[in-house]
Amino acid sequence: MASSDIRRRTLLTGVGTTVAAAVAGCLGGDPDSESEEDEPVVDEAETTEGNTAPDAWRDVETIRFDGWVGGWVGVEPPAIDRVENPTLVLVPGREYEVIWENMDGIHHNIAFWDADREIVEDYSSPGNEVVGEVESLTLEATADIETYRCEYQPEGQRGDVVILESE
Structure with a gap:
């Protein structure tokens, strides 16, 4: 059971990181790129x-x-x-x-x-x-x-x- 909890946490951490990176990119998180407001x-x-x-x-x-x-x-x-x-x-x-x-x-x-x-x-x-x-x-x-x-x-x-x- 403990092994299952660890795998679930690892999966959720990976999903959370991917979603955060995608949202940051959509919101102009990269300072070297043009922001959405400029378009x-x-x-x-x-x-x-x-x-x-x-x-x-x-x-x-x-x-x-x-x-x-x-x-x-x-x-x-x-x-x-x-x-x-x-x-x-x-x-x-x-x-x-x-x-x-x-x-x-x-x-x-x-x-x-x-x-x-x-x-x-x-x-x-x-x-x-x-x-x-x-x-x-x-x-x-x-x-x-x-x-x-x-x-x-x-x-x-x-x-x-x-x-x-x-x-």
Whole structure:
């Protein structure tokens, strides 16, 4: 009986070690590998890192997204093309047209939030759940804007906003 207990413990220890190693690998346990958070969730996106150099944003007036339940996918300007939830770099006082298209038939809208998770200056689109439907929102960049989000999927569809110090 004692021999049987030892074999069972050895088996369970081996299984436990294998499961722990697999879970660590799934959770990005290897510091030399890219973490799962760095990979896009939406298949149509190619990366999660866009071009945030101020020069890439100086002449931008229009920002376009595709709206997916997993995240916003940048279309325009080129600095965010195929980037999931890209960081937007805006010039204070400049007016921008933000356009997005519903790609999956899930209800989405876009809203610009401050640090307290409050909508800035009513910068929020009405929202829709129709595949192919397009919405637009015009906003003026202010220092209060910190993020943009879908109010229906605020953690999955969210990106940061950087307001430049001056034009």
